[in-house]
């Protein structure tokens with residue numbers, strides 16, 4: 001039996017009908033199904049579950065939290081902000097992601113191109129008219145090409161995983177928080193207070209985030225003059241910032257624009273997280289649609 005639950009208008013003013021079926025799956029009105037468990041039989045983002053991914057993921061966060069310091073992030077942003085490594089189209093770049101598996105992720109061990117298409121296709125089902133959001137889904141993790149030799153072959157800890165501000169105290173809601181104790185900034189009074197080098201409401205644009213695929217892809221999209229709306233750029237830049245969008249930490253650094261854009265990030269996150277599965281998308285079938293979106297919002301070749 002399926003029960004229809006009428007929901008009030010959600011944050012972005014869209015009526016959402018939820019269907020709760022016997023299998024305890026949540027079905028949004030466009031047909032995307034939010035599963036209760038991941039491919040490994042656990043709830044999503046369970047970093048303590050005894051799964052085959054647990055050790056790899058924890059070791060990943062140990063390295064990530066030790067090495068992502070204020071100095072490191074500044075250096076990487078300057079270096080990669082030059083965008084002088086490669087010229088390539090968005091689609092070519094998607095194909096490069098075929099070889100990589102994300103070591104920070106407890107929910108998926110499929111090649112990353114699958115995840116890009118799974119996310120985009122899930123959004124497309126529920127938001128058929130928001131083509132910018134489909135494309136945002138497709139490219140949100142494209143910055144993971146930093147793992148590729150052509151892009152500097154950075155270690156996983158400098159590319160994937162949740163992100164967090166550097167230059168102020170590391171919030172307790174960060175996963176595996178204890179590993180920050182070995183970060184050089186942890187005991188530095190310049191960087192370890194609530195505000196650190198920032199001030200109340202300064203805006204996320206003025207906050208240095210741990211270096212990785214989010215900020216890199218944001219820089220690439222912006223500098224190559226994408227016509228995506230600001231909510232799309234915000235999603236790309238902060239989708240891994242779980243301490244903020246899941247736990248509400250660091251909100252004292254946000255300004256009014258950030259608060260507006262956060263609404264769309266909440267919508268997006270559902271599809272980014274819960275579309276992770278072993279079900280593969282037929283790449284050749286959906287490729288023409290995504291090529292048309294890329295052409296609409298990006299130049300043919302981008303500087304990376």
Ligand SMILES: O[C@H]1[C@H](O)[C@@H](O)[C@H](O)[C@@H](O)[C@H]1O
Pocket residue numbers: 102104105106141160161162163239240241242
């Ligand atoms: O492990 C995942 C993965 O690296 C995602 O791409 C990132 O956006 C998430 O925040 C993280 O938890």
Ligand SMILES: [Fe+2]
Pocket residue numbers: 140141213239240
């Ligand atoms: Fe990501």
Ligand SMILES: [Fe+2]
Pocket residue numbers: 115119140141272
């Ligand atoms: Fe993702």
